[in-house]
Amino acid sequence: MSPVPENCFVPTSEIIAVEETELNKKQCNTGKWQKMAKPHAFTVYYVKKARNHRWRCSDVTFWCVDEHLCNQWIQALKELLEMQKSRPKQLLVYINPYGGKRQGKRIYEQKVAPLFSLASISTDVVITEHANHAKDNLLEVNINKYDGVVCVGGDGMFSEVMHGLIGRMQKDSGIDQNNPKAPLVQCNIRIGIIPAGSTDCICYSTVGISDPVTSALHIIIGDCQPLDVSSVHHNNTFLKYSVSLLGYGFYGDILKDSEKKRWMGPMRYDYSGFKTFLSHHYYEGTISFQPAKHALGSPRDKDSCRTGCYICKKSEQQLAEQQKECGLKYEEDEEEWKVIKGKFLAINAVNMSCACPRSPKGLSPAAHLADGSADLILVRKCSRFDFLRYLVRHTNQDDQFDFSFVDVHRVKSFQFTSKLSDDNESSVTDIGKKRFGQFCRDHPACCCNIANSTWNCDGETLDSSAIEVRVHCQLMKLFARGIEENCKDEAACSQSSVEQLL
Numbered sequence: 493m494s495p496v497p498e499n500c501f502v503p504t505s506e507i508i509a510v511e512e513t514e515l516n517k518k519q520c521n522t523g524k525w526q527k528m529a530k531p532h533a534f535t536v537y538y539v540k541k542a543r544n545h546r547w548r549c550s551d552v553t554f555w556c557v558d559e560h561l562c563n564q565w566i567q568a569l570k571e572l573l574e575m576q577k578s579r580p581k582q583l584l585v586y587i588n589p590y591g592g593k594r595q596g597k598r599i600y601e602q603k604v605a606p607l608f609s610l611a612s613i614s615t616d617v618v619i620t621e622h623a624n625h626a627k628d629n630l631l632e633v634n635i636n637k638y639d640g641v642v643c644v645g646g647d648g649m650f651s652e653v654m655h656g657l658i659g660r661m662q663k664d665s666g667i668d669q670n671n672p673k674a675p676l677v678q679c680n681i682r683i684g685i686i687p688a689g690s691t692d693c694i695c696y697s698t699v700g701i702s703d704p705v706t707s708a709l710h711i712i713i714g715d716c717q718p719l720d721v722s723s724v725h726h727n728n729t730f731l732k733y734s735v736s737l738l739g740y741g742f743y744g745d746i747l748k749d750s751e752k753k754r755w756m757g758p759m760r761y762d763y764s765g766f767k768t769f770l771s772h773h774y775y776e777g778t779i780s781f782q783p784a785k786h787a788l789g790s791p792r793d794k795d796s797c798r799t800g801c802y803i804c805k806k807s808e809q810q811l812a813e814q815q816k817e818c819g820l821k822y823e824e825d826e827e828e829w830k831v832i833k834g835k836f837l838a839i840n841a842v843n844m845s846c847a848c849p850r851s852p853k854g855l856s857p858a859a860h861l862a863d864g865s866a867d868l869i870l871v872r873k874c875s876r877f878d879f880l881r882y883l884v885r886h887t888n889q890d891d892q893f894d895f896s897f898v899d900v901h902r903v904k905s906f907q908f909t910s911k912l913s914d915d916n917e918s919s920v921t922d923i924g925k926k927r928f929g930q931f932c933r934d935h936p937a938c939c940c941n942i943a944n945s946t947w948n949c950d951g952e953t954l955d956s957s958a959i960e961v962r963v964h965c966q967l968m969k970l971f972a973r974g975i976e977e978n979c980k981d982e983a984a985c986s987q988s989s990v991e992q993l994l
């Protein structure tokens with residue numbers, strides 16, 4: 493065997509494939525191989541880690557004169573790969589051809605499918621024809637055939653697939669999703685996200701970058717990242733699940749406005765964001781929440797959730813003990829509720845940091861992916877200038893919660909009711925709209941709004957403003973590993989090697 497030019501190390505868990513290499517005449521006639529009668533070779537494809545959490549498929553070819561030895565190596569490496577039991581062999585793929593910049597199909601065909609085929613993963617591919625196609629399909633498909641489901645699209649597409657899978661699990665287990673206290677059954681089939689949307693917050697917050705090749709490689713090597721999921725109810729009726737942002741006020745209003753501008757693509761959020769910022773509407777309501785006493789961290793922690801996070805591990809242990817002791821039990825409301833009334837520019841509840849390219853640290857940089865809690869951020873009425881200062885901190889390193897008008901609580905459940913109840917809202921809005929647009933009748937310039945805002949639930953609007961939310965610890969799993977600590981030595985990081993393998 494020949495030594496490879498670089499000196500590096502690759503764990504077997506990060507080998508993508510091993511293949512016998514056909515050597516062409518030109519290759520055989522170069523360097524020292526010229527002297528060999530008939531060289532044999534095999535190629536190892538492996539994950540090469542680059543900057544900013546980006547992964548690439550790299551390869552190294554090993555040459556050898558002895559055919560038998562060469563075959564033994566191929567065989568041994570293939571056996572090692574066979575032992576990686578968490579790797580998927582059969583995947584169900586849904587592609588939204590209209591998400592983001594409408595590149596989903598091209599991204600999958602050019603960047604992802606060749607890697608899946610290299611890793612000997614079989615796929616059944618469905619190109620969605622309408623909204624809810626993937627979700628409805630998942631309720632009836634023979635799911636046991638697959639080791640995972642992949643969605644190619646944005647957060648909305650992920651949400652569809654998640655609703656399909658969680659809904660399917662509850663249906664198969666006879667759980668009534670309309671009961672807000674129902675103990676939901678965990679979903680063990682993993683979801684992989686190939687980012688091709690406008691925000692791609694779930695991918696970015698769980699992998700550290702929004703990059704289709706990186707995500708495809710995480711799927712191939714069979715990574716697993718559990719994820720908290722919030723259930724959202726109104727009057728004992730199930731509305732939606734959420735994994736990233738539940739936002740009322742600012743983010744709800746941006747979403748509502750931006751839906752009319754879908755043709756603009758991802759730019760719609762900048763346009764509606766600017767418009768919503770200028771409108772500076774605040775909303776009156778009451779928020780009640782149960783603090784997450786079981787959770788070890790706090791939203792003001794300096795450390796963020798990273799691969800192998802001990803806080804999320806602890807929650808996993810607590811969950812396992814709880815399930816061992818009581819099985820699936822209906823949630824009791826014995827814990828204290830805190831109540832806050834006020835005028836809010838934004839109410840944001842996040843199950844994860846919500847980091848995305850627009851906000852690399854996210855709305856709550858210390859939120860955990862799998863600790864069974866959400867961070868509830870209350871932004872009270874303040875001046876436009878102060879609100880701008882707050883928004884700017886979404887984009888830089890400064891502490892977003894270090895403002896007198898911002899409060900943050902780590903919670904396991906919460907409820908919100910607007911001062912205007914949902915039922916009488918429509919009549920008030922109609923009168924208001926007819927005479928004075930949507931602004932306060934008495935003070936047209938005061939920015940208070942006689943209509944309710946809308947909840948933004950992972951990028952989709954909810955119909956009710958009064959909602960009841962409960963966080964379900966680690967309800968589902970992704971093909972991801974959380975964000976890895978930054979490689980201190982970037983040079984070493986990009987120089988992985990196979991030498992020690994031999």
Ligand SMILES: Nc1ncnc2c1ncn2[C@@H]1O[C@H](COP(=O)(O)OP(=O)(O)OP(=O)(O)O)[C@@H](O)[C@H]1O
Nearest residue numbers: 591592620621622645646647648649689690691692
């Ligand atoms: N074939 C289709 N035609 C129309 N809508 C679709 C189709 N397939 C899926 N959808 C819907 O499109 C919505 C948006 O898709 P997606 O999340 O992929 O892109 P996006 O909105 O640009 O990205 P993001 O959610 O990251 O902002 C989803 O809610 C999904 O239900």
Ligand SMILES: CCCCCCCCCCCCC/C=C/[C@@H](O)[C@H](CO)NC(=O)CCCCC
Nearest residue numbers: 647691693736737761765850851883886950951
């Ligand atoms: C002066 C500078 C001010 C700049 C402020 C930038 C703030 C960016 C924060 C982005 C937070 C994203 C939270 C994630 C929400 C997703 O579940 C959702 C679905 O994709 N996206 C949006 O609602 C889309 C929301 C997009 C908002 C712009």
Ligand SMILES: [Ca+2]
Nearest residue numbers: 720843860865
């Ligand atoms: Ca969480």
